[in-house]
Amino acid sequence: MKVVFDFGGVLFRWHPPSFLARVWPHRVADEQVGAEVARTFFQAYGGDWGAFDQGLADAATTADRITARTGWPREEIVAVMEAVPQELQLIDGTAALIQDLKAAGHTLHFLSNMPEPYADHLEQHHPLKDWFVSGIFSGRVKQSKPYTPIFELAVEQFGAQPQDLIFLDDHPENIKAATALGWQAVLFTTPEAARVSLQERGLLPA
Structure with missing residues (x-):
């Protein structure tokens, strides 16, 4: 997945x-x-x-x-x-979730509304290339969530059908936009709650 x-x-x-x-x-x-x-x-x-x-x-x-x-x-x-x-400090619980998902054999990508200067900062200070196969920053593609074009671009770049993508985002409007396009999605509140949601979907062991 x-x-x-x-x-x-x-x-x-x-x-x-x-x-x-x-x-x-x-x-x-x-x-x-x-x-x-x-x-x-x-x-x-x-x-x-x-x-x-x-x-x-x-x-x-x-x-x-x-x-x-x-x-x-x-x-x-x-x-x-x-x-x-x-x-933009790293949330340790989510970083642990990333490691556990990778260990479980899942492929990880990112889709972030992020101006270019902040995208550059995150790339310089965190091992994004180790965590994610690929990803999209809005500031680099001139599109942003919750609008359809950036989701369509993501589907193409990530090489997947929408139903094979599970999206974690903290904004309800972005979740609504993704699910309307056929994505699976989890409204993120805390790393702990996200972990439970992913366990319920069978992506992680309980």
């Missing part, structure tokens, strides 16, 4: 409310405020940030656009953007 991993919030830590509370303590007093600020900053990964995700705008242009849209000082926008790589 081919198992496809999302990255942010699945293999690498990505929790914007707590991230912004750490990076912007003068603007974000707690995670509740952080959730509100995140909606403005990241626009649910549409708008300015969505273009950055898709490789349609570079980091400098994205900072300019967010500054113009929000009125926040550009140097503060840049500080958030430059802090993202440090936020």
